[in-house]
Amino acid sequence: MTNKKKETEEADLRAKICFVIMPISNQSGYESSHFSLVYEDIIKPAVEAAGMKAVRADETVNTNLIQLDILRKVIESDIAICDMSAKNPNVFYELGVRQAFDKPTVLMIDDVTPAPFDVSSLRYVEYKKDMGYRDVKLAIEKLTQTIIETYEKKDDKSEINSLIRLMELTTPAQLNQTDISAEDRAAIQVNELTAAVHSMQVTQNKILKSIESDFSRSLKVKTYDSRTNSISIDDILEEALNNPTKQRKLNLDFSKSKSI
Template sequence: MTKRSAQEESENNVLQSIVSKKRCFVITPIGNVGSEVYIKANGLIDAVIKPVLQELEYHVEAAHHISDSGSISNQIIERLLEADLVVANLTGLNPNVMYELAVRHARRLPVISLAENETKLPFDIQAERTLFYDDSMSGVENLKPRFLDAVNSIDFEATNHDNPIYRAAKSSIMQQIAATDAEKYIIDRMDQISSQLSEIAIQNRKSSVTRISSSPDFKIVIGGESPTKLERLHIQSLAEAYRLGIVYGNAYPNALFVFSTSREDSANNFLKALTEKFPKLYGHIEG
């Protein structure tokens, strides 16, 4: 086998590996190379999106990763319409990002939205599930299990996924076929109730974040054999399910994890669930 043919075979193997994987396209602000926007956008991809999705055997790509010849706009639209999953970084509310998100919504395929804390989402997507995060090392570790849960919760077998564009179109159609004023009144009331419920959901999410960040009374110190990357993601996802915070610092130098909570029952239930699922781990509760 010649050197050239061996190289071609290696390239073909790489391409075949990519084709066989699910595809994720990342909608993101890019900015100029070396700018703060560029560094932050790539940091989110490299520290959270890629590690989580590569463990799930996804091929991850953003617009500035595309090296194919031809129209970049056409290639972006093609990926928005065909990718198995799209992840949208809404930080900064970049106009291109919002446009590309609308294209994906029109296709009614899965989208996961991320945004840095303090991002003020437009009213028409405020009710959509968005994973907010801190731009810090601890923020990255907190975001990973929540992002993993969001991916695992997607029903990829569903033919259509709910989003603002679909709901607006559906509401318009319903209004057109309503035969009487009474029916129109009922539809209007349903829309009002839906908006109120969305507002309540937003407030609940905000209060949940406040509760998690409040001073904890109990710490769960975990030791044992070091987990794999995938096991670590599962552990952090389990901690998120029990609404535990993560403790950082040097107070526990031999611990693998230290979690915090204000509820003793949550601490006990989490520790029991963790050690049953991962027998190589052990722990104790302080406080």
């Protein structure tokens, strides 16, 4: 390991952690890579310019209990950034948890998303959705300054950083340091796996129904179930596999299923 690389790694370990709460999956009305670009082109440069290290949920790989690990970072990170653009429910859930503990948080939102009423009275950084060069540069500058100011004033109770302070609640939530038993850990893992399998089954059922509907309109010879008066999925799949064009469509739809 070179001295420069070692110094960089040591600096990363010393850096304050800035946990980034933002949409990770594709959002309606946005290109598929939009929020990855927001993270890479605006948020990370701003966090690094403030002398901190940015960490996003999809970079959390410390344990198999991903949800618990994310929540701990939401609560325990030195500072957090929350991008409210697209009004993603998961984002607001994590923001709510963060604010319940009255931890320093920088809010940001793009110029096409109306500021949610519940947090409209709090300060936030606005950036342009189309992310032109000059707009990105300006957004980085504004976000960097806001990160520095927010962290420096984290103990100043006169600063309105969360709804806790806005409502003048005197006792924010606190995290009890309790260990999870092996049984509870296994139960959580089973629940996560069950939810993932269920989600996959729902997605595949939707795709099969879509294929059935599409093929039933194009089949010349249809085989119907006498009880349901509907086309058999076995016949649809057989017809598809004997037809190169439909086979390509079938393969494409199932490949989409695996990527979800």
